[in-house]
Amino acid sequence: MMRLPRSVRPSHYDLDLNLDLNGLTFQGEVAVHLDVCQQTTSIVLHAKDLEIAATEIVHSSGDTVHIPTVHYDSDQQTITIPLPGQLTAGSKVLLRQSFHGTIKENGRTPGFQWIDYKNANGECLRAYSTSCEPIGARCIFPCLDEPDFKATLSSTVTINQDLTCISNMDIRSSVVTKSEPGVQLLKRVAFNTTPRTSTYLICFIIGDFDFTESKKLKFPVRVYAVRGAKIQHASKMLDVATQALDLFEHIFNLEYPLPKLDLIALPDSGALENWGCIVFGERFLLLDPETTAAKSWQMAVETLCHEIAHQWFGNLVTMGWWDDLWLNEAFAEWAGFYVVDKMFPEWRYWLHFVAADPDPEAMAFYQGALDLDSTPGCHAVYNPNASPDRMHELFDNITYMKGASLLRMLSRFLGTDVFINGIRGYLKLHAFANATTHDLWVSLAASSGRDVSSVMQTWTKCAGYPVLLVSEDVIEGTVTLEQHRYLQAITMEPKEDQNIYHIPLNLKTEPDGEVDNSALLASRKQKYSVDLESYKLNVGQIGLYRVCYPLCRIQAFGKQTSNVSLSAEDWVGLISDSHALISSCLDVPMTTADLLDLLLSFPVGQHFLVWRQIFFVFAKIWQAFLFSSSRIRTALQSLHLHLVVSNTPEDVWRVTSKDPIPVQNAKALFYAQGGKHGHLKAVSSKLFDELMAGEKNALNPNIRKHVFQAVINDRYESILAIARKTQDPEIRTDAFISLGYADSPTLIQRSLELLTQDGEPFSPLEKWFLLNALQTHHAGADASWKWLKEKWNKFGRVDRVTISRYVASCTSGLSSALQLDDARSFALSVEDKFRKAFEEAIEGAEARMNWVERDRAGMEVWFERHGFLA
Ligand SMILES: [Zn+2]
Missing domain, CATH: 2.60.40.1730 (tricorn interacting facor f3 domain)
Structure with a gap:
């Protein structure tokens, strides 16, 4: 255009x-x-x-x-x-x-x-x-x-x-x-x-609106909702909004520039940061404290803070053109997290940002960026090809999450106060006007005295990110760090690995020493003198890169025989990097069996968000080995159950909205994991029966969908009836998606039929989630790939985005040579516009297949040795 x-x-x-x-x-x-x-x-x-x-x-x-x-x-x-x-x-x-x-x-x-x-x-x-x-x-x-x-x-x-x-x-x-x-x-x-x-x-x-108003600030802040839409549930979010506005005025050292702020709750809407008049879906503003799951509450708070941050970043100072959209979105994301963390420190929201989530409906943050940015053909944060008629391609995990992760890394590198000072200068200088990425670097350079542009340009102008390969020299007492691109592919061409990043090392070199946030690796390779028993790179998982340690170092971290004490963020990073490395094309010193060792030796009493990361990695291993051998599947299940049972709180099902938010989330996580193996079958059936007997509040919203999933094979029809009948969109989604976890052939066919049946009240997004649920079991993954091929010419009115999602979902389990051949030959028959979706799917499947071939034998030995092969 x-x-x-x-x-x-x-x-x-x-x-x-x-x-x-x-x-x-x-x-x-x-x-x-x-x-x-x-x-x-x-x-x-x-x-x-x-x-x-x-x-x-x-x-x-x-x-x-x-x-x-x-x-x-x-x-x-x-x-x-x-x-x-x-x-x-x-x-x-x-x-x-x-x-x-x-x-x-x-x-x-x-x-x-x-x-x-x-x-x-x-x-x-x-x-x-x-x-x-x-x-x-x-x-x-x-x-x-x-x-x-x-x-x-x-x-x-x-x-x-x-x-x-x-x-x-x-x-x-x-x-x-x-x-x-x-x-x-x-x-x-x-x-x-x-x-x-x-x-x-x-x-x-x-429209016909009610409103409620706060007069705590110098200007009125109102929440509007259509009459009858429970405006009484707006008070909590109105409170959060005034708190956030107050904080932002202090952080940016600039008053909110308009005479009022209205937050409009509209039925069936997303969030849009219009200046002074922000639009939200009702689920973001009207939250009933009795029936809202902790995760939904957090998501609403975060979205609200993101949109309020835009009132300065985006609205007061606006990107010059859409190629710099990341300036708007990544900054609002970073500032949103920053303020949520200030308001609710007990949520550990930056840890939440770093740790992945096995729940297929969850948002992906830091690791969503690492994941997407490790695929070939990804765009850079700064996108010179941006066009406003193809904006949907830009509103993705690169623009939001990679951008926000880079700002998080940069703020720590410069020091948060120095960073915020630079932001203040930037906002003041360009208020009511426009700015570019370069303008931001200039303001940050002025506040820090560092050449921010040189440090950041490879990060923002190129796709991808690096991995640090670490080698130790015991005699010299040195580590040599060498940077290469990290790609989740089966091969990497030399031309794909030419960028040299300026990598903030966040290096700890002494047991209780300070972290050196300003150390920078700006060349391909560099040697550092450290105490080998006391060093740790990327402390706090601040940098947007991965670290590949020698195996002995990982083992020392795992067994806690090194002198470094790891924070929850460090554990999350260690597990996430290990999984990324063993499943990639890189020649790394670690195998899946070594990762399982790390998980088995895992210290008790860890933060539940570290467990969330572990279960995420488990789900990835499970997916890769889904078609490999039933022996490994069974062994993986018993290891998973062993870890879940020994860490699940006893009263996991007794969760109420009065519990602190992290407790609600922890219980929901362990309930979900335990529910996978029939571990919580009895209590789930009891709770479900109470619901069916008319006890409306029998299922706490935090565990509702996990209860449905745990009983789905026996109560399929009742749960489908709930999904069809309920007026509550959250209950509908929970019930509908649960159907995908049923794993008998007849029920799988019923679920697949629902995806194309006319007259059902389910949204395209809900259908996609149901399809994802089917990929969690062998029979479902197999049946849905056949279904995709069979129905391909009958999708008719299904839109292109949804079909591309169907392709990604139905191919996410493929990992055998036979399946790959089948996918390749089917891909030849599809229209050009879907070719890319298949190419990506096949690449992913090839990477999984190589991973399985490399590590299967070693895993069998490991499972045998640890008694998980019955
Ligand atoms: Zn935004």
Whole structure:
């Protein structure tokens, strides 16, 4: 998509919208104040799905010229206005247009949308909302819809008198305009002028709303929800929002720049950071303390803090172009975690950021970045090919999680205070304007005195990340570190391994010594003098890289015979790196059996998030060995059960919403793991029977889905009935996904049929999760791969994203040579647009197959020796 010419720049918009909500159309007028930067004979603006009724140009002399026709370019989503004469650089001109547009159905469409919902009495009602990021503003009014065309905006909206209209700014006036009897009363709501803003942050919300308000800060903070949507459950999140705003004002040393902040809970919506008017799905703002699982609560808090961070990072200072989207998103992610950690230190939220989660529905953070960034063909954090019409490709774990991980690494390298000082300088310097990655490095260099740009450029401009290969010299008392790219593939070409990263080593060299956060490896290879029994690299798992120690060092860490005491973050890193290394193409000194040794010698009393990491790795080993041998599968199961049983709290099922959040999460984790082997079958059946006997609160939301999973083979029909009948979307998801864990052939077929059956209330995302659940057992993985091939030509209306997910899911268990041949020949028959999904799947399967071939025999010996082969 073409960029607009830079010949004119907008300084202000006057926008007047008249909405016909019954007819789902609107009529508008806009006056665009333009500064002429270069001589020009035409003006180009963005407009999409708008019909321009009239156009005139008003010169600063007062002369008005009517322009009879404008030229539409629907591909570029622009209109070109030919001018009778020339505009000269340095002059000002006013462009007036009137236009018509339509309100569309809620979905992925940008612009004005309607959202249908049911109120408490079951009546169908409608709310209306705009969705402008990245290119929706052009569907509302003709504008220069690129992030660096910032301008002020004064708007007026005319709507039915009984509805509420919310926008970025506070209301200047609200006047009833029609008062004849029998005519629908209308009101004209005028909003105060915004500061200079990018168009993608503009927002209008209309509907029948309740609100609740906090006056704790200098400006009002409100939560709005559609009437009847349990506004009483908003109080906790409203509290979090005011706390977070207060913290951000201190951290950034800048007051919140608008006169109010509204948080709008809309049925069936994601989260969008519109300036002063943030939109959320109801699940992020209206949380019933009695029935909300700890994880959902944490997710809501984190999302809220992320969107509030955007009010500064993104909204006040905006990336110059979408190629720097990571500046917005990664920073909001980092700042969100930073503030959550300040507000709830007991959550250990940075540990939560680092540790992977075996729950297929969980968000992946740090390790999501490491995982995606180890595949060939991945994009870099800074993306020169970014285009706003292909933005979905950019909203991924690289932009968010790799970016946030890099900021976390950099903040520790510079020192958090120095880092925050640099951020303050950056925000102040570029407030109400735009900035680039380079601008951020300049501000951080000014606060730290270090050449931040040189340190960071390989990290942000190249795809991938390094692994540090460590060799020890016992006689010299040295370690030699050598960096190479880490790729989760079967081979690596020399050209893929040419980058030299500046790697912050976070090196500890003495038992109780300080960590040297400023040590940097900036060459391929370097030798360091250390006390071999007391050193540790990447302490706290701060860096975005992996470390490959000699086997004796890993064993010393595992048996705790080295002098270094490892933090929970260190354990997570050690386990995660070990798994990544043994399953990769690298020639490493460690095998799967060595990793199992490490897990078996694991010290008791560890943080549950370390266990979460262990169970994640277990799930990966299980997946790789799913088709290898039933002996290994059985042995893996008994080892898993052994670890679960010896660490599960006795009263794991007695979890309540009054337990501290980490306790709820720990119990949920162990319940989930124990439930896999029939270990908690009796208690699960009892709880489920209580639910069926009418005891509505029998299943605490933290363990609800794990109870369903534990009893699914016996209670399939009852659980399917719950999924179909419930009004609660969380219960529906929990029940529906559980069906995938049933492993008898008949039930597997029932589950697969549900994926393509019409008239079921399940979303594409829920169907994908169910398919993922099927991959956790041998029979399900086998059946779903056959199902994918059989149904391929019958998917019909299933969208492309969903089909690509189906491919990734149904091939995630493949790991034998026979299966690979089958997948390769099937891939030849699919349409080009799905070829990439298959190529990635086959690459993953090849890597797993090599891993299994390398390590299977050694594992059998290990299981035999430790008594897990019955
Ligand atoms: Zn964001």
